[in-house]
Amino acid sequence: MSSNSPHDNDYAPAVASSSRGSPAQEDEDFDDGVEDPADELLTEDPLHGNGHLNGGVSFKRAQKAARPSFASRFLPSPFQSSRTSTPTPSHGVRSGHGVQPTTGNILSYLNLPTDPSAGIPDSKDAVSLDWYVEGPGRRVGYDDLTAIDWIYEYSKERTRLRQLVSNAPGLLGQLKQVADASQIWWILVATGIAVGGIAASIDVVSDWMGDLKQGACSNVEDGGKFYLSRPFCCWGTNSYAECADWRTWSTMLGVSNLFGSYVIEYIFFVCLSVLFATCASLLVNRYSPYAKQSGIPEIKTVLGGFVIRRFLGAWTLVVKSLGLCLAVASGMWLGKEGPLVHVACCCANVFMKLFDGINGNEARKRETLSAAAASGISVAFGSPIGGVLFSLEQLSYYFPDKTMWASFVCAMVAAVTLQAFDPFRTGKLVLYQVTYHSGWHLFELVPFALIGIIGGLYGAMFIKLNMLVNRWRTSKHNPFLTRPVLEVIIVALITALVSFPVSFLRAQSSELVEYLFAECRDISDDYLGLCKAGIANTGVIFILLISALIGFLLATVTFGLQIPAGILLPSMAVGALYGRVIGLIVEVWQREHPNFIAFRSCEPDIPCVTPGTYAVIGAASALAGATRMTVSIVVIMFELTGALTYVLPIMIAVMLSKWVGDAFGKRGIYESWIHFNGYPFLDNKDDTPVPDVPVSQIMTRYDDLVCITATGHTTTSLRELLGEHRFRGFPVINELRESVLLGYISRTELTFALETASTSRAMPSTTECYFQHQPLADPTVTLDLRPWMDQTPITLSSRSSFGLVKDMFEKLGLRYIIFTDRGSLTGLLTKKDLWYVLNEGEVGRAGGLGTGVLREERTDGGEDERGLMGDHDGADADGHGDGRGEDG
Numbered sequence: 001m002s003s004n005s006p007h008d009n010d011y012a013p014a015v016a017s018s019s020r021g022s023p024a025q026e027d028e029d030f031d032d033g034v035e036d037p038a039d040e041l042l043t044e045d046p047l048h049g050n051g052h053l054n055g056g057v058s059f060k061r062a063q064k065a066a067r068p069s070f071a072s073r074f075l076p077s078p079f080q081s082s083r084t085s086t087p088t089p090s091h092g093v094r095s096g097h098g099v100q101p102t103t104g105n106i107l108s109y110l111n112l113p114t115d116p117s118a119g120i121p122d123s124k125d126a127v128s129l130d131w132y133v134e135g136p137g138r139r140v141g142y143d144d145l146t147a148i149d150w151i152y153e154y155s156k157e158r159t160r161l162r163q164l165v166s167n168a169p170g171l172l173g174q175l176k177q178v179a180d181a182s183q184i185w186w187i188l189v190a191t192g193i194a195v196g197g198i199a200a201s202i203d204v205v206s207d208w209m210g211d212l213k214q215g216a217c218s219n220v221e222d223g224g225k226f227y228l229s230r231p232f233c234c235w236g237t238n239s240y241a242e243c244a245d246w247r248t249w250s251t252m253l254g255v256s257n258l259f260g261s262y263v264i265e266y267i268f269f270v271c272l273s274v275l276f277a278t279c280a281s282l283l284v285n286r287y288s289p290y291a292k293q294s295g296i297p298e299i300k301t302v303l304g305g306f307v308i309r310r311f312l313g314a315w316t317l318v319v320k321s322l323g324l325c326l327a328v329a330s331g332m333w334l335g336k337e338g339p340l341v342h343v344a345c346c347c348a349n350v351f352m353k354l355f356d357g358i359n360g361n362e363a364r365k366r367e368t369l370s371a372a373a374a375s376g377i378s379v380a381f382g383s384p385i386g387g388v389l390f391s392l393e394q395l396s397y398y399f400p401d402k403t404m405w406a407s408f409v410c411a412m413v414a415a416v417t418l419q420a421f422d423p424f425r426t427g428k429l430v431l432y433q434v435t436y437h438s439g440w441h442l443f444e445l446v447p448f449a450l451i452g453i454i455g456g457l458y459g460a461m462f463i464k465l466n467m468l469v470n471r472w473r474t475s476k477h478n479p480f481l482t483r484p485v486l487e488v489i490i491v492a493l494i495t496a497l498v499s500f501p502v503s504f505l506r507a508q509s510s511e512l513v514e515y516l517f518a519e520c521r522d523i524s525d526d527y528l529g530l531c532k533a534g535i536a537n538t539g540v541i542f543i544l545l546i547s548a549l550i551g552f553l554l555a556t557v558t559f560g561l562q563i564p565a566g567i568l569l570p571s572m573a574v575g576a577l578y579g580r581v582i583g584l585i586v587e588v589w590q591r592e593h594p595n596f597i598a599f600r601s602c603e604p605d606i607p608c609v610t611p612g613t614y615a616v617i618g619a620a621s622a623l624a625g626a627t628r629m630t631v632s633i634v635v636i637m638f639e640l641t642g643a644l645t646y647v648l649p650i651m652i653a654v655m656l657s658k659w660v661g662d663a664f665g666k667r668g669i670y671e672s673w674i675h676f677n678g679y680p681f682l683d684n685k686d687d688t689p690v691p692d693v694p695v696s697q698i699m700t701r702y703d704d705l706v707c708i709t710a711t712g713h714t715t716t717s718l719r720e721l722l723g724e725h726r727f728r729g730f731p732v733i734n735e736l737r738e739s740v741l742l743g744y745i746s747r748t749e750l751t752f753a754l755e756t757a758s759t760s761r762a763m764p765s766t767t768e769c770y771f772q773h774q775p776l777a778d779p780t781v782t783l784d785l786r787p788w789m790d791q792t793p794i795t796l797s798s799r800s801s802f803g804l805v806k807d808m809f810e811k812l813g814l815r816y817i818i819f820t821d822r823g824s825l826t827g828l829l830t831k832k833d834l835w836y837v838l839n840e841g842e843v844g845r846a847g848g849l850g851t852g853v854l855r856e857e858r859t860d861g862g863e864d865e866r867g868l869m870g871d872h873d874g875a876d877a878d879g880h881g882d883g884r885g886e887d888g
Contacts, residue, residue, distance in 0.1 A: 137790040140752045144309045150813035153363035183355040188410040191372045194347040196417025199379035203423040209329030210508045213272040215248040239525035270496040273330045277492035280326035281485045281563045288319035294566040295342030297673040301681045304397040305813045317346035323564040333554040335569025341376035348372030370396040371406035375414035382429025384411040386636035393632045432514040439645040443598040452621045452653035456660025459625020470560040484562035503528050504547040509569050516576040516615040548577035571626045572619040579618015583611030617653045624657040628668035680835045684810040695805045696798045699827035707731045710772035716765040732771045741825045749788040798826040
């Protein structure tokens with residue numbers, strides 16, 4: 001063991017927040033959804049228990065066959081079952097230098113699936129592999145809360161496909177290729193069907209439970225049953241007032257006077273609302289904490305290459321689905337649209353477990369999850385195309401053309417399944433889907449633009465206030481910090497107490513949006529009092545404004561509670577409220593002053609202004625202001641209204657809303673939560689300019705790194721190094737004086753190699769270990785760790801610009817970059833270092849930093865790719881990283 005840092009002894013050992021758990025714990029992680037559990041530590045023994053290599057290690061490549069097979073033209077000899085072993089020389093010298101290994105054939109050694117019948121060796125079998133080939137090193141899987149290696153995963157996939165073709169030529173090979181290519185389609189079709197069925201079930205159950213707060217269906221005249229919601233109980237009647245089967249709680253209790261009925265119904269409404277919210281929060285906190293909130297910030301982070309175990313598991317799927325039914329029925333200002341994306345990804349992850357070709361590759365997993373996410377929005381808004389664009393614009397980190405086609409198929413299957421279930425028995429995919437009978441006029445562009453500006457202001461204020469609330473929520477001043485369920489109960493109680501007296505707030509969010517979108521001539525039963533005429537219209541405008549303000553405040557407080565909750569539908573409801581207000585004002589103005597010059601284009605005796613269209617445009621503007629999405633919102637709203645004529649007004653409102661919102665901050669609500677939780681997410685779509693400085697001012701310099709030299713180690717000294725420095729990996733150099741870079745070894749692979757050496761080969765603690773070829777070393781009594789070392793890490797010159805480094809991290813999905821000068825190690829930069837540098841000046845103000853899945857603020861040190869430990873001040877005066885990186 002050696003370290004070139006003069007201060008190494010001054011640091012106390014730090015406990016890694018993402019260190020791998022015990023084997024028993026790993027068994028519980030089978031449904032993690034972001035990493036194959038088959039790649040656990042110590043699941044297989046790469047060495048033989050007798051302590052010797054079978055046949056010894058060959059320092060010469062096997063003789064090539066006279067007539068090579070088709071596979072041998074592309075793949076090295078270890079894949080051929082006819083490979084023979086040669087005796088181990090006493091002083092071996094490696095030969096065959098004319099053969100230059102490539103990334104493909106390196107990975108073919110290291111990541112080949114085990115199939116003894118086909119002559120394919122185990123990828124962790126030390127006997128059948130060339131230990132001296134240079135390459136990215138063997139992998140034993142990714143730790144929790146670490147980043148994946150995109151380049152490695154795609155190289156592994158290309159090798160797998162080549163091997164698939166080589167092992168079965170002819171017709172059989174073609175059939176195997178077709179079967180392999182069809183795996184993703186089976187997954188996506190099954191996901192679409194499952195998501196459509198789950199969405200229909202959530203709609204039916206949440207509507208029934210929501211109506212249960214005001215009454216129940218009873219068998220009075222036409223066979224009404226208790227399990228029917230109010231619309232189905234009163235099916236065929238003109239209004240709810242004429243429905244004899246639907247009985248309020250006061251009627252069932254025999255209370256007839258007006259005041260007593262109001263009190264009884266108020267009590268039942270509040271009690272059931274609090275009960276539903278409490279049950280949802282208890283489910284989340286006791287059984288699956290990952291089922292809380294919308295899940296979209298975490299999905300964006302996972303699709304960006306981060307590993308979060310159990311976030312997409314089967315248990316999370318069950319808790320999220322049940323919690324959504326309860327949370328929506330509680331009447332709190334939340335929605336199921338965003339959480340349905342999380343549900344869709346969980347479904348896809350469950351089905352991926354059945355197909356090793358996809359489940360065994362982290363990059364392909366993320367492509368499949370990107371496609372599956374589209375089905376969540378498809379069933380949430382009845383918008384298949386909008387779901388594809390939502391995944392492309394908001395979620396996906398890497399979205400090639402093949403993923404777009406896969407997203408289209410999954411979204412279409414989900415929408416068809418939901419249509420087949422027809423949960424509302426209206427032929428509509430969602431409750432608030434409408435069709436308008438008239439178009440718009442040129443003078444209406446002015447109020448449409450005003451709505452867009454209001455939407456941008458709403459989004460900016462919502463994000464700012466929501467972040468303030470959640471910083472307080474995670475601070476020591478919050479009395480409910482350790483009692484999240486009690487906080488949910490209090491918010492649900494306040495919501496129910498405020499909502500019942502106001503008719504617009506008493507209705508479920510989807511029901512409210514349905515009425516705000518509709519034209520008055522299409523509303524047969526105006527039980528909310530929306531379409532009052534004359535002087536009463538002024539009172540409607542006032543109530544709508546009050547409802548919008550209350551909804552805005554309640555949504556701000558609700559989003560962030562320990563409960564399944566989305567923000568898309570609440571934003572739509574607030575936008576529809578203020579949009580309808582502006583529509584009513586314009587309608588009254590046009591009716592009272594029909595001869596005004598702006599209204600001359602209106603036809604006589606035909607309604608000129610449709611307030612419902614203003615509600616749709618208001619909903620679009622609020623969505624754009626909160627999420628900063630553009631194209632996907634326009635398409636979603638177009639598919640909701642089914643009218644091409646309103647595309648231009650929606651586009652104008654969305655454009656202005658985004659411009660106004662961006663003036664207050666570039667981050668949308670999801671990006672703000674990613675930053676708030678401290679997830680190491682680098683947006684590859686971000687075009688924010690970076691300082692034009694050399695990376696040497698940013699990187700962690702060689703003097704501050706903990707490195708491993710090529711020789712002079714024993715298994716005991718390496719274990720002491722791992723115990724003293726809890727970092728994710730270490731650069732490997734030839735010696736301290738020259739510091740020529742030899743490679744990089746991850747903590748996971750080093751731990752695995754040392755454990756197997758001590759258990760399988762029974763090597764003593766004084767066994768010599770080395771990371772460089774030693775021609776005189778006896779492989780039976782020494783430990784060569786080069787197979788576990790990445791001998792070809794991504795390197796750059798330390799004179800490179802910071803902009804180039806940022807682009808490489810974002811475009812290639814790198815975990816770390818090592819910097820050299822004429823081959824000598826000069827520094828290292830991790831993904832987490834880059835994240836802190838790009839967020840410099842904001843990290844210290846983020847009161848919620850470390851409150852998410854990833855704990856950033858630690859008083860016991862840090863853990864990183866580079867083996868650096870430091871303070872907690874972001875970046876010091878001369879730009880060095882602080883050592884809090886968490887990339888894996």
